[in-house]
Amino acid sequence: QVQLVQSGAEVTKPGASVKVSCKTSGFTFTTFYFHWVRQAPGQGPEWMGVIRHSAGSTTYAEKFQDRFTMTRDTSTSAVYMELRSLRSEDTALYYCARDAMVGAIGVIDHWGQGTLVTVSS
């Protein structure tokens, strides 16, 4: 079955960076796009970016453009995200998610379990 398994919770300080991994299985990795979506406590989801299957090109939400990077490793079927210059407002649950590939980018049909990132001094 489709699985997206993320790395564990992180506690970091303001100004630091965090890298979260997402290991996938149960499907052909290279035929799907992947997203990162975060959700702050009590808030709706917030889309951060997408990485495509062809050449691993990326598109990021403008608000994260200068401090967010998505990468993938096709040999291990994993995707990664790194968020730099962390601030307290970045405290959230970060989800890795698979695109449903229904003809337009952005519909998400499978999600990881989420990784809680806490930014606190």
Add this chain to the structure above:
Amino acid sequence: EIVLTQSPGTLSLSPGQRATLSCRASQSVSSDYLAWYQQKVGQAPRLLIYGISRRATGIPDRFSGSGSGTDFSLTISRLEPEDFAVYYCQQYGASPPYTFGQGTNLEIK
């Protein structure tokens, strides 16, 4: 960026009743690229509807989506106990960011 505003914030109904949730976009959503998700406490969102009215795999037919342009609805024809959750609309497709609404909390009355 397209802003999605959902109403009501909280909807209190009883099992067996009909629920109608609203999602309004700040500008027209292109090519019917509107989806709905259900989220229960401690779980990731679950895809219900995409393309305004297409049910995702395994979604019961009591869930239906409708609307066009800037006004969309999710209807649950007859509420089951497992339907009480938070629901989010999302626009996707043409231009990122693929924004979500702030959610409607469907609670048991």
